[in-house]
Amino acid sequence: MPQRRLVTGRSQEPRRRFAEELRKLRLEKGDSLRQLGERLGWDWSLFGKMEKGETLGGPEVVQALDQYYGTPGLLLALWELARGDHTQFREQYRRYMALEAEATSLWHFAVSVLPGLLQTPGYAREVLAAGGLKGEELERQVEARVGRREVLEGEDAPSFRAIVSEAVLRSPLRDAGEWCGQLELLLEMAERQHVTLHVLPLGVGPHGLMNATVMFLRLLDGRTVAYMENGYRGELIEENSPVDRLQRAYDAVRDLALSPAESRKFVLRVLEETPCDPST
Known part of the structure; x- marks a missing residue:
């Protein structure tokens, strides 16, 4: 019997999935982009661009997000997949x-x-x-x-x-x-x-x-x-x-x-x- 594929409704493209996950975690936390920027010490517009898929950001900001959201290694792994996806x-x-x-x-x-x-x-x-x-x-x-x-x-x-x-x-x-x-x-x-x-x-x-x-x-x-x-x-x-x-x-x-x-x-x-x- 073939293994059933779990359907989550989220994108299978690494870059888009990374952007979707960032937005989902922020909304669950109840933060605006500006609040997120103030709490992590980065310009809030960077997080907006990351959530739109316009940029991936650097490993330092992704690690900070992992720590802030309590998702150790998850976002960094998605980021690495997005970087390597052509x-x-x-x-x-x-x-x-x-x-x-x-x-x-x-x-x-x-x-x-x-x-x-x-x-x-x-x-x-x-x-x-x-x-x-x-x-x-x-x-x-x-x-x-x-x-x-x-x-x-x-x-x-x-x-x-x-x-x-x-x-x-x-x-x-x-x-x-x-x-x-x-x-x-x-x-x-x-x-x-x-x-x-x-x-x-x-x-x-x-x-x-x-x-x-x-x-x-x-x-x-x-x-x-x-x-x-x-x-x-x-x-x-x-x-x-x-x-x-x-x-x-x-x-x-x-x-x-x-x-x-x-x-x-x-x-x-x-x-x-x-x-x-x-x-x-």
């Missing part, structure tokens, strides 16, 4: 992709690689292979990534704005021919009426989006969501407050970037400096 990030990216297909406008900041919507097959293949993909899986991922460009095709295509760090354009592919093809596609896309390309020069110095790639989507219902990722993980952000903060950082970076006309000239200079002809 399934949720794949799920969040799939949700982002579904939302992208329905968006009325998109804007993107690229810190290390070109936006997927602007990648050639050769560029996508080399970037994905560098991340460890190979064989049939690599080809499937390349096809999926290049296929996303259909979002920008047709009369009803959403407006798309991309800010690309100069560092991205100074990191060519190993195959010079493929790199030239990629630069030519950038120039072609930048000429489209609904596509706006900015280059962010390295000389602008530190800014608010230095450590991550950020993508924003304006949805049919008027909401804006963001997807933020680094080399190890990504996170879909739908809460208004953090999305607003990211938008302000994006706007500040856009103010530092070259104009669309200057940006096209910059990409053209990079293309002219690239030895595209293998015989030369």
